[in-house]
Amino acid sequence: MFRAILIDKQDGAQSARLAEVSENDLPEGAVTVRVEYSTLNYKDGLAITGKSPVVRKFPMVPGIDFAGVVESSTSSDWEAGDRVLLNGWGVGEGHWGGFAQKARVKAEWLQRVPEKFTSQQAMAIGTAGYTASLCVDALIDHGLTPDRGEVLVTGASGGVGSIAIALLARAGFEVVAATGKASEADYLKALGARQVIDRNELSQPGKPLQKERWAGVVDSVGSHTLVNACAQTKYRGFVTACGLAQGMDFPASVAPFILRGVSLLGIDSVMAPREPRQQAWARLARDLDSSALDRVSKIVGLEQTLQAAQDIIGGKIRGRLVVDVNR
Numbered sequence: 587m588f589r590a591i592l593i594d595k596q597d598g599a600q601s602a603r604l605a606e607v608s609e610n611d612l613p614e615g616a617v618t619v620r621v622e623y624s625t626l627n628y629k630d631g632l633a634i635t636g637k638s639p640v641v642r643k644f645p646m647v648p649g650i651d652f653a654g655v656v657e658s659s660t661s662s663d664w665e666a667g668d669r670v671l672l673n674g675w676g677v678g679e680g681h682w683g684g685f686a687q688k689a690r691v692k693a694e695w696l697q698r699v700p701e702k703f704t705s706q707q708a709m710a711i712g713t714a715g716y717t718a719s720l721c722v723d724a725l726i727d728h729g730l731t732p733d734r735g736e737v738l739v740t741g742a743s744g745g746v747g748s749i750a751i752a753l754l755a756r757a758g759f760e761v762v763a764a765t766g767k768a769s770e771a772d773y774l775k776a777l778g779a780r781q782v783i784d785r786n787e788l789s790q791p792g793k794p795l796q797k798e799r800w801a802g803v804v805d806s807v808g809s810h811t812l813v814n815a816c817a818q819t820k821y822r823g824f825v826t827a828c829g830l831a832q833g834m835d836f837p838a839s840v841a842p843f844i845l846r847g848v849s850l851l852g853i854d855s856v857m858a859p860r861e862p863r864q865q866a867w868a869r870l871a872r873d874l875d876s877s878a879l880d881r882v883s884k885i886v887g888l889e890q891t892l893q894a895a896q897d898i899i900g901g902k903i904r905g906r907l908v909v910d911v912n913r
């Protein structure tokens with residue numbers, strides 16, 4: 587038996603609890619992993635609270651990522667003792683995930699934990715940090731360079747935002763952080779933001795074309811914020827869109843795209859192929875120092891994730907919440 591968070595659905599109502607689960611109930615997969623740490627992502631908050639239909643099968647163990655040690659493997663790619671991590675692939679949505687002491691998954695879903703990181707640090711980064719790195723890679727791979735000007739990061743105090751600031755600052759960009767939490771200005775500056783602005787400047791409906799300011803944008807907020815960010819992006823600038831913390835809608839005009847040549851780059855971490863995943867983790871291993879990870883993360887036990895899930899949906903979490911599944 588092992589401990590896990592279980593999400594169940596009865597008579598149309600969804601509920602989540604801490605449960606004892608039998609190893610015989612683990613899903614099919616070539617590799618069984620002794621999970622050490624997972625992390626609470628926004629999507630896990632949606633799954634546990636049931637606020638969005640993220641979970642596609644019941645009962646479900648949530649947790650879209652985890653890091654741990656291979657216990658057994660029928661795949662030649664992995665052997666007992668290997669340090670592995672997993673991000674996405676529908677884990678925690680359609681296949682049992684990381685909020686458990688054990689997981690069983692497909693061999694090709696796993697990656698090695700970079701040498702530099704402990705399992706705990708890998709999950710302080712988690713899917714949010716890996717997605718931030720995919721966003722930064724997308725901007726730079728499309729040719730964005732620091733001399734082009736300021737880069738805006740929205741949802742700045744969140745998981746994606748916090749790590750994006752640290753990575754962009756490290757790559758030499760002048761970062762402007764948009765946040766709803768004025769009290770977090772020092773935290774955001776310590777991560778590398780040059781300037782902090784109020785997210786209300788971006789969250790209301792605005793004109794289709796506005797004064798050009800951003801050379802690039804990392805947006806994890808969507809809705810009017812993303813629309814305004816596009817409308818303020820400089821000629822031939824780049825905007826990455828990865829999130830929907832404000833909303834899934836995109837009430838935009840095509841003006842920034844057809845009159846200023848702005849490019850909107852979509853970022854998906856769940857089904858991203860191996861190569862961009864490895865590139866994103868390589869950037870994290872190279873550019874993130876562990877002091878930044880300590881600043882952005884806090885550890886909770888399995889049971890505490892039930893309350894923390896409410897908090898992340900309420901926008902009350904700063905940085906990353908690491909889940910110690912053995913606590």
Ligand code: NDP
Nearest residue numbers: 628741742743744745746765766829830831832854855901
């Ligand atoms: P967090 O909850 O950690 O951060 C989101 C941040 O957005 C909050 O901290 C807050 O920052 C800001 N925010 C919250 N509510 C609102 C609102 N109503 N209007 C404007 N800003 C708001 O989540 P993550 O960083 O983990 O994830 C961010 C988004 O990215 C989520 O929507 C998530 O689903 C998505 N995501 C997508 C992935 C993909 O593969 N495409 C992968 C990972 C995440 P502040 O207070 O500083 O303004």
